[in-house]
Amino acid sequence: MTDISDILNYFETIPSLHRSLILVGGITFFWLLEGILPLFNFNYKKWKHAFPNLFFTATTIIINFSLAFLLLNTADWVHVNNFGIINWLPEMPLWLYVLLGILLLDFFGAYLAHFTEHKIKPLWMIHLVHHSDHKVDTTTANRHHPLESVIRFTFTLLGVLVVGTPIAIVMIYQSMSLIFTQFTHANIKISKSLDKILSYVIVSPDMHKVHHHNLLPYTDANYGNIFSIWDRLLGTYMHLDRDKIVYGVDTFPDEAINSSLKELLKQPFQKYKKPTNSPDLVE
Numbered sequence: 001m002t003d004i005s006d007i008l009n010y011f012e013t014i015p016s017l018h019r020s021l022i023l024v025g026g027i028t029f030f031w032l033l034e035g036i037l038p039l040f041n042f043n044y045k046k047w048k049h050a051f052p053n054l055f056f057t058a059t060t061i062i063i064n065f066s067l068a069f070l071l072l073n074t075a076d077w078v079h080v081n082n083f084g085i086i087n088w089l090p091e092m093p094l095w096l097y098v099l100l101g102i103l104l105l106d107f108f109g110a111y112l113a114h115f116t117e118h119k120i121k122p123l124w125m126i127h128l129v130h131h132s133d134h135k136v137d138t139t140t141a142n143r144h145h146p147l148e149s150v151i152r153f154t155f156t157l158l159g160v161l162v163v164g165t166p167i168a169i170v171m172i173y174q175s176m177s178l179i180f181t182q183f184t185h186a187n188i189k190i191s192k193s194l195d196k197i198l199s200y201v202i203v204s205p206d207m208h209k210v211h212h213h214n215l216l217p218y219t220d221a222n223y224g225n226i227f228s229i230w231d232r233l234l235g236t237y238m239h240l241d242r243d244k245i246v247y248g249v250d251t252f253p254d255e256a257i258n259s260s261l262k263e264l265l266k267q268p269f270q271k272y273k274k275p276t277n278s279p280d281l282v283e
Helices: 004-012 016-036 046-066 068-080 094-119 121-131 138-142 146-163 167-185 192-198 205-211 229-233 261-269
Strands: none
Touching: 004 094, 004 167, 016 046, 016 138, 016 167, 046 068, 046 138, 046 146, 046 261, 068 146, 068 167, 094 121, 094 146, 094 167, 094 229, 121 146, 121 261, 138 167, 146 167, 167 205, 192 205
């Protein structure tokens, strides 16, 4: 019978091929499911819509693999030096140690990174590439400008250092993060009651899609990726009925421009437009 230590041993040396299969398998699974249980019946050419999103998925992979040695070295250092939050706590069962590690990495690598991108003007302009998709589906999950991929990696690296997670927990977290972001962006319809129940523990599809609504204050809510606890604890959770959601950003409404790879690569360098009813962002 497989136990938590067997899982840790596997993820400690998980082959790159297996990590790639998690990504490709997730996209394929949710892509097919979108055709069976669509939330919205988009009138679009799916492959054409997917092209820029898959391009950014590829750049994200390249950047993460190029910088992976930093993650590995940091995780090894905190492990050898018994450094970080989870290593300073009293001794606990292994399953709890792993759970706390993933939970805290989710805060630093996802919630905090995401929250910061919405509050600092230059970072918002970079993150805008993700929000400017008018047809949110599973390919939107990794629609991140290369600059954002570097920013997200930096926050994850900070999380590994502060939390003190060994590489096995880092790999589990990244694998979960990959699947959850594809799940929450996928254009799939599950019952509202089930979605609500899920949202008390994890970020559910409807919960995250509120974040992709084109108007504030909903755009500045529901920042989480895996666990919903951070939004609920920190007061950034909001609900909006799925039928009222309109994707995109109201100050960048041109869908043709927002679907062009060339324009998306230039998007972070456009003139900033303050979102409707937006609180002032940090310069």
